[in-house]
Amino acid sequence: MAGVADDERADQQQPAHDDRVVDEALDWFARLRNATPDRETRADFDAWLARSPRHAEEFRALEAIWGSAAFGKAVAGLGTPTRPTRTVAAPRRRPRWAGGLAAAAVLLVALGLWQYPAIMLRWQADYLTAVGQRSTITLPDGSTMMLDTTSAAAIDFEDGRRNVRLLGGQAFFDVQSDPARPFRVTGRFGAVEVTGTAFSVRSDAGQDRAVLERGRVEVSRLSGGTERVALEPGQMAVATAAALSTAMPVDATEALAWREGRVIFDDQPLASVLDELRRYHGGPVIVANAELGRVHVTGNYRLDDIEGAIRTLADAAGASMTRLPGGIIILR
Incomplete structure (x- = not known):
């Protein structure tokens, strides 16, 4: 193993x-x-x-x-x-x-x-990934789970159960169909239940987000009623401590690009893009100019060269980049 x-x-x-x-x-x-x-x-x-x-x-x-x-x-x-x-x-x-x-x-x-x-x-955790690492695990029922950077999951496949608890980070699931045994993924606030499909769950920043690539899933909130949201391919739902969203459209190619080792964004504020890139970088990324974070950028970058991506983004935004020991990056 x-x-x-x-x-x-x-x-x-x-x-x-x-x-x-x-x-x-x-x-x-x-x-x-x-x-x-x-x-x-x-x-x-x-x-x-x-x-x-x-x-x-x-x-x-x-x-x-x-x-x-x-x-x-x-x-x-x-x-x-x-x-x-x-x-x-x-x-x-x-x-x-x-x-x-x-x-x-x-x-x-x-x-x-x-x-x-x-x-x-x-x-x-049964499985953990480090900063910048992705790993695919074959689960006991033959389904696969791909963990994104700095992610952790615990599994329970005893006595016919098919349960995964995402403790943090992001994971993509390709589930073997078994109508008699629902496959259930829980995060901090929400749960996704399927019999056979492909979807991702991300748990961070005070919310759980489910994105459906194919098939059909039901998303529910772990506390606060019995409300459920059914997703069709190309839709997402967000669960928080207080609420469960309706089904919303999402660009699944962009949202799931991390599986192919890429990050894609279109007309997004640099600050939010950097928040995403920080997850794959081993050191702090500091923006010394608040105005800089509001500049909108578009790009498609490899996750195995985060510093190169940040340098290109800095150039596009008219900023300078300084790299310090320990992986510290400063944009100004």
Whole structure:
């Protein structure tokens, strides 16, 4: 299984941070909590503490995090998993904690329990993709699920069920027909139910959006009544915490271009286009001029060259682009 192999390779990686002292403090904290240190280990630790006041400061911060309420909330309810997580690709790690749940996640990395900052997502997901990655998974019933960049999903095909939970990001489903066993995809706010068809679901920005390529689906809201919307090919529906939209026309070729590794947009504000491109880029994209974000642009670009796409868009909008280390892009 490719997913399992990827997971095993990811587990061999060590956490890495921009600050060497943080790395060392995390290492010492894990070593001292996981076993009773012998005299030599304790002497080495004391020597490390004595080398710099910063060492003691970072170690005390870890001790404070361990006993904090935020840490308790982060790990509350975690038990023994009933199945291994099949990881398609590891999400990018944050360089350092800033407090709260992010701090607890980094601490868990140090303890060797988790390799990823989004611990709850990692716990729930059967499949994950990294920034810029797409992956196609064959599901137990023969249907296929293609995950877009930074997406995660959990599946339940036990006892005749065909259920997928999209935990975040975007996925396209090509469903094997089985009238006796509906295929159901749920996001944060809505659900899509079919017997055999092809459609996408995207869950982000406070909404779930379903786009139908072929066949027929029904979209419902997870809470707030029994309202349902039937979609025909070339239509979409949006579910939020408060409402379910009617069926709306959509350019399926444009909306689903990511499957072919492309992004297509027509007469869209640069700001909204950049919001989409950020999903495929490993670093921040900053627009220093608010007027620039309102310039309308049109384009068809490859997703494997996001920097090239942003540079071309900047030229078209009359802006300059500056690239800084760490993948930071500034448009002005």
